[in-house]
Amino acid sequence: MIHQCHTWKEPKCKFISHKVAHSWEWMYTNQKNPPSIMQLDCETDGGSKLQELAKFGFYFTEKDGRTCKPEAVKIAQKLMEDGKIEIGHVSWLNLSWGRFQFRVYWWIVDCILWLPYLGKFVHPYLPLVGYILMFTM
Structure with a gap:
């Protein structure tokens, strides 16, 4: 998409604020202004994106891997709001x-x-x- 936005007149690309969407690099910053959407690229080390996100505390299902765990979502939201995602x-x-x-x-x-x-x-x-x-x- 970056290539399309910078090379051609179409599609018409607009800026999306980092407050709305950010890459996984946000976790390696001072973790201010947490995004609503986070894209994870390049950091999976051969695993899946979901496995990688789980390492940072973003694992939102029960052990069956299918049932939502609302409390885990609330904990992750709080960690992001407080800027306390552990990255090592x-x-x-x-x-x-x-x-x-x-x-x-x-x-x-x-x-x-x-x-x-x-x-x-x-x-x-x-x-x-x-x-x-x-x-x-």
Whole structure:
């Protein structure tokens, strides 16, 4: 979707506030203004997204895996509102491969966009380059 929004005139893309929707990176910030929707990419380390979310306390079903557990939802909401999602110790040395790639890619993108003339010229193609980098690294 990022590639489509930056490359073509259609679809018409609009900004969605991070208060509404944010990526999993929110958990690695100061955890202010929790989003209503969180997207989890790159951080599954071979497991499922639901397994990864469960590691952070976002597991909302009973042991049968089908029945909703409303109390677990309330606890997770409170943890997000208070900015107390436990993520463990984070350093460049213990990042997952996906998270490492994500950080390196966005660092490279920021450097390229900063360049006069070149930054504006390559801006529409950076998402596509990102996909290629993520799949080939």
